[in-house]
Amino acid sequence: MSDRDTSLLKKPTVNDIARVAGVSLATVDRVLNMRPGVRRVTIDKVNDAIVQLGYVRDTAAANLARKRFYRLLFVLPETTNEFVLALQEAITEQSGKQHDQRTTLAAVSVPPFDPQSIVDVLDRLDPQSTDGVALFGPETPSVRDAVNRARSRGIAVVALVSDLPSSDRHHFVGFDNIAAGRTAASLMGRFVRGPGRILVITGSRLARDHLERRTGFDAVMREEFPDLEVVASIEGRDDPELILNMLPGVFDAYPDICGIYSSAAGNPGLIRFLEASGPHEGLVVVAHELTTASRAALASGLFDAIISQDTGHLVRSAVRLLKATADQAPFDQTQERIRIDIYLRENMPAV
Amino acid sequence: MSDRDTSLLKKPTVNDIARVAGVSLATVDRVLNMRPGVRRVTIDKVNDAIVQLGYVRDTAAANLARKRFYRLLFVLPETTNEFVLALQEAITEQSGKQHDQRTTLAAVSVPPFDPQSIVDVLDRLDPQSTDGVALFGPETPSVRDAVNRARSRGIAVVALVSDLPSSDRHHFVGFDNIAAGRTAASLMGRFVRGPGRILVITGSRLARDHLERRTGFDAVMREEFPDLEVVASIEGRDDPELILNMLPGVFDAYPDICGIYSSAAGNPGLIRFLEASGPHEGLVVVAHELTTASRAALASGLFDAIISQDTGHLVRSAVRLLKATADQAPFDQTQERIRIDIYLRENMPAV
DNA sequence: TTGAAAGCGATACCAG
DNA sequence: CTGGTATCGCTTTCAA
Numbered sequence: 001m002s003d004r005d006t007s008l009l010k011k012p013t014v015n016d017i018a019r020v021a022g023v024s025l026a027t028v029d030r031v032l033n034m035r036p037g038v039r040r041v042t043i044d045k046v047n048d049a050i051v052q053l054g055y056v057r058d059t060a061a062a063n064l065a066r067k068r069f070y071r072l073l074f075v076l077p078e079t080t081n082e083f084v085l086a087l088q089e090a091i092t093e094q095s096g097k098q099h100d101q102r103t104t105l106a107a108v109s110v111p112p113f114d115p116q117s118i119v120d121v122l123d124r125l126d127p128q129s130t131d132g133v134a135l136f137g138p139e140t141p142s143v144r145d146a147v148n149r150a151r152s153r154g155i156a157v158v159a160l161v162s163d164l165p166s167s168d169r170h171h172f173v174g175f176d177n178i179a180a181g182r183t184a185a186s187l188m189g190r191f192v193r194g195p196g197r198i199l200v201i202t203g204s205r206l207a208r209d210h211l212e213r214r215t216g217f218d219a220v221m222r223e224e225f226p227d228l229e230v231v232a233s234i235e236g237r238d239d240p241e242l243i244l245n246m247l248p249g250v251f252d253a254y255p256d257i258c259g260i261y262s263s264a265a266g267n268p269g270l271i272r273f274l275e276a277s278g279p280h281e282g283l284v285v286v287a288h289e290l291t292t293a294s295r296a297a298l299a300s301g302l303f304d305a306i307i308s309q310d311t312g313h314l315v316r317s318a319v320r321l322l323k324a325t326a327d328q329a330p331f332d333q334t335q336e337r338i339r340i341d342i343y344l345r346e347n348m349p350a351v
Numbered sequence: 352m353s354d355r356d357t358s359l360l361k362k363p364t365v366n367d368i369a370r371v372a373g374v375s376l377a378t379v380d381r382v383l384n385m386r387p388g389v390r391r392v393t394i395d396k397v398n399d400a401i402v403q404l405g406y407v408r409d410t411a412a413a414n415l416a417r418k419r420f421y422r423l424l425f426v427l428p429e430t431t432n433e434f435v436l437a438l439q440e441a442i443t444e445q446s447g448k449q450h451d452q453r454t455t456l457a458a459v460s461v462p463p464f465d466p467q468s469i470v471d472v473l474d475r476l477d478p479q480s481t482d483g484v485a486l487f488g489p490e491t492p493s494v495r496d497a498v499n500r501a502r503s504r505g506i507a508v509v510a511l512v513s514d515l516p517s518s519d520r521h522h523f524v525g526f527d528n529i530a531a532g533r534t535a536a537s538l539m540g541r542f543v544r545g546p547g548r549i550l551v552i553t554g555s556r557l558a559r560d561h562l563e564r565r566t567g568f569d570a571v572m573r574e575e576f577p578d579l580e581v582v583a584s585i586e587g588r589d590d591p592e593l594i595l596n597m598l599p600g601v602f603d604a605y606p607d608i609c610g611i612y613s614s615a616a617g618n619p620g621l622i623r624f625l626e627a628s629g630p631h632e633g634l635v636v637v638a639h640e641l642t643t644a645s646r647a648a649l650a651s652g653l654f655d656a657i658i659s660q661d662t663g664h665l666v667r668s669a670v671r672l673l674k675a676t677a678d679q680a681p682f683d684q685t686q687e688r689i690r691i692d693i694y695l696r697e698n699m700p701a702v
Numbered sequence: 703t704t705g706a707a708a709g710c711g712a713t714a715c716c717a718g
Numbered sequence: 719c720t721g722g723t724a725t726c727g728c729t730t731t732c733a734a
Binding site for chain 3: 023024025026027030037038039042061063064065066067
């Protein structure tokens with residue numbers, strides 16, 4: 001039996017710093033929070049004491065004294081697709097649970113694929129009333145600029161689901177969509193029996209996440225499963241009706257389709273088509289996001305696998321990241337990494 | 352653009368309760384913490400005020416005043432297998448990060464498959480110095496009793512990785528091992544081409560988690576892939592050397608093995624065997640737990656899939672659960688559900 | 703430029 | 719049984 005050391009139990013406080021540095025509490029606080037009006041020498045004295053004692057601030061006590069409330073905003077596309085709805089639900093759910101952690105969550109919806117309205121929202125944001133924003137939207141130069149403006153006003157911003165790599169010092173809450181596409185291809189290639197064509201249903205050409213999934217998918221299909229031909233994809237715009245209407249034509253043109261990769265939203269359209277067009281022996285379907293509809297399809301065997309990102313995790317992670325950024329505090333890298341979840345019927349979580 | 356309401360920003364405090372109920376702070380505290388020495392009528396007055404105001408206690412402030420420190424202990428089997436090592440690392444890592452959350456983590460190792468030493472550890476635990484215990488160990492009547500004794504002394508206990516369903520009011524931090532076995536079988540059945548036999552490597556007959564995986568695996572193989580015969584499993588006791596020594600005999604006896612399900616630890620032994628015995632065209636290997644060794648095997652193509660539970664998540668979840676239990680506070684069900692992670696080469700997380 | 707003192711929300715000790 | 723009050727670690731006026 002081996003005990004592991006748990007290091008020093010008593011943590012140094014601001015009082016200890018004040019004593020060691022020979023200054024008052026107020027001065028320690030000024031240095032700690034980088035407030036002006038302290039002489040260089042005094043600053044140094046305090047900082048020395050801080051490192052010497054190995055001080056780390058008690059955020060809880062600080063927030064108590066400060067009566068701090070984190071006011072966070074989620075900006076989502078105004079669509080009714082399953083994934084965004086699930087995200088909204090997760091936000092609502094967390095909203096309740098976060099309230100006693102001095103955190104309030106709000107959400108606004110903006111017209112999809114409309115950079116200007118995102119810019120408008122961001123530019124209207126007041127640092128007095130908003131501490132951080134999680135943004136799920138397209139990557140355009142104007143959005144990037146608005147993000148940077150918001151940041152320079154002191155508002156923390158993270159990209160949600162779809163990355164905004166062009167903005168500086170950014171955090172991204174979501175998974176690697178190229179890898180997600182590669183994962184889908186790997187499952188597709190291994191599940192499919194015999195020859196045939198693979199159909200890809202994408203969302204929009206404007207959505208970076210959709211493009212990346214497609215890129216990853218195509219790469220693996222080409223490299224590892226050259227016998228399977230990927231036919232030109234259809235652009236479903238996340239719209240079930242549109243998808244439902246397009247599919248019959250595609251199946252007429254390519255009767256030998258043996259696999260479908262539904263890489264965006266709009267799965268209910270695909271499901272209705274599959275149900276209506278009778279049993280498809282040997283057809284492998286890989287889709288994205290675990291929702292009520294896709295879960296049922298997986299359970300019934302209509303879908304074979306689902307690539308998913310946990311919406312609860314996305315929201316909690318965005319919240320933690322925004323709070324940490326607002327406080328300029330560090331965060332747990334590994335905890336914030338969003339996994340590329342693979343669900344088969346067998347490991348699908350209950351509810 | 353639609354704003355969502357974020358409910359009342361100002362939370363009621365103990366002072367509000369005292370004012371509304373017409374009593375002192377001290378009395379409010381007595382009622383809140385169910386301390387004795389308060390008249391029935393007074394209790395009711397206070398409770399009325401509490402519900403009327405919709406009061407929820409500020410845990411941070413309470414912990415500050417109380418100078419509370421959560422002292423948590425992890426009890427792990429004293430083995431050197433990869434998974435337990437990864438768990439230990441995760442504990443050490445969290446230990447550092449939890450320190451500023453008024454939480455210290457310690458770990459003890461006990462001889463594996465030895466219920467008595469677990470009982471000894473549990474019985475020696477002093478509620479004065481330990482608030483909660485996360486226990487990874489075999490399920491036996493004596494362990495269950497010791498767990499219940501610890502609980503009645505006021506120590507919170509959760510089962511880790513392997514469930515202890517026979518104890519009362521228990522929490523389990525880990526995934527459904529039957530479902531994990533089913534998931535492995537589903538992947539195996541779909542990945543394998545052509546006929547042949549499937550070999551299962553188990554750990555110990557005493558470990559509930561191992562048994563459950565085996566049960567789930569066999570069920571799905573029988574139901575859905577009756578063409579594939581599962582040959583009698585070998586019991587590797589999580590020991591790489593033992594596994595390495597047993598495998599040649601098994602392959603001699605069954606030259607047509609086309610799939611291996613490594614359901615416990617000891618993967619390095621399997622890996623060495625596979626590397627030494629030359630390329631195995633078409634052999635599908637599904638193993639458990641993402642570790643340095645298994646990750647490399649997945650990357651090189653030696654393994655085809657890995658079923659895993661996130662050790663970081665396990666530890667964080669155990670910590671949150673133990674703290675909540677110690678405080679008799681509620682917790683976020685969905686956040687504490689441990690997923691059955693499936694990793695292919697394509698979605699394996701970096702590092 | 704610096705310090706003293708009053709709180710933040712909750713707990714706990716000591717009187718009465 | 720009940721109330722007053724110091725305290726926890728930190729922030730924030732208000733003076734000096």
